[in-house]
Amino acid sequence: MTNEPSITIYLNDVGRRFNRDWIFKNINYTFTSGNSYAILGSNGSGKSTLLQILNGSLGPSKGKITYTFKGEAIATEAIYEHLSLAAPYLELIEDFTLNEMIDFHFKFKPLLPGTSKADIITLLNLNTSANKLIKYFSSGMKQRLKLALAFCSDTAILMLDEPTSNLDTQGIDWYRDLVQQFAAGRLTIICSNQLHEYDFCKHQLHIADYKNQPVTQ
Numbered sequence: 048m049t050n051e052p053s054i055t056i057y058l059n060d061v062g063r064r065f066n067r068d069w070i071f072k073n074i075n076y077t078f079t080s081g082n083s084y085a086i087l088g089s090n091g092s093g094k095s096t097l098l099q100i101l102n103g104s105l106g107p108s109k110g111k112i113t114y115t116f117k118g119e120a121i122a123t124e125a126i127y128e129h130l131s132l133a134a135p136y137l138e139l140i141e142d143f144t145l146n147e148m149i150d151f152h153f154k155f156k157p158l159l160p161g162t163s164k165a166d167i168i169t170l171l172n173l174n175t176s177a178n179k180l181i182k183y184f185s186s187g188m189k190q191r192l193k194l195a196l197a198f199c200s201d202t203a204i205l206m207l208d209e210p211t212s213n214l215d216t217q218g219i220d221w222y223r224d225l226v227q228q229f230a231a232g233r234l235t236i237i238c239s240n241q242l243h244e245y246d247f248c249k250h251q252l253h254i255a256d257y258k259n260q261p262v263t264q
């Protein structure tokens with residue numbers, strides 16, 4: 048459990064379109080620390096698009112997103128420092144070894160207090176592969192690594208897009224243990240359409256509820 052101070056994300060009338068197609072509209076929603084949220088919807092419904100808006104890498108076409116950290120407003124450009132993200136479209140550096148990848152990641156994000164690089168390798172059960180190149184990892188090993196890097200970064204926000212893609216049933220149990228161990232107290236946001244990835248999330252946001260809405264001026 049981290050001692051991260053409180054962080055809040057406010058969506059005010061947020062909508063996003065690509066060309067002439069509105070993906071979602073009129074989202075008014077508040078995300079706060081100590082809670083977990085599932086963003087739900089079918090393939091192509093707009094879950095990743097909303098996550099990208101929430102993490103500041105994509106702007107809304109309409110409406111406003113604001114953040115507060117310890118009660119102070121923070122700029123969208125600064126939100127990245129406060130979040131960890133594991134997603135299929137975020138690539139690992141294939142020419143690094145596991146050791147190098149972990150060192151590289153933690154140049155940019157602080158490690159959870161009381162956690163070491165060795166702990167992460169043990170958590171991954173990859174002690175014999177510390178010097179193996181990432182490009183030789185299986186897709187499941189790569190996914191575990193992405194998750195471990197995100198969960199073990201000391202950030203107030205944890206964002207996971209399709210967290211169990213490429214994981215077998217053992218990997219799914221391992222992911223659920225990570226949630227138990229490392230998500231408490233943080234603001235966790237999970238994009239998913241698989242129940243085992245998000246059934247513990249108290250709050251659920253259905254993208255379908257924000258489609259076919261009139262665009263307010």
Ligand SMILES: Nc1ncnc2c1ncn2[C@@H]1O[C@H](COP(=O)(O)OP(=O)(O)OP(=O)(O)O)[C@@H](O)[C@H]1O
Pocket residue numbers: 065066070088089090091092093094095096097
């Ligand atoms: N840069 C872009 N330009 C044009 N259309 C885009 C762009 N990014 C996403 N889209 C479209 O927006 C819609 C939502 O895509 P998004 O990836 O957010 O869905 P998703 O719910 O995360 O899907 P999945 O479950 O398959 O990952 C899709 O129709 C997609 O084609």
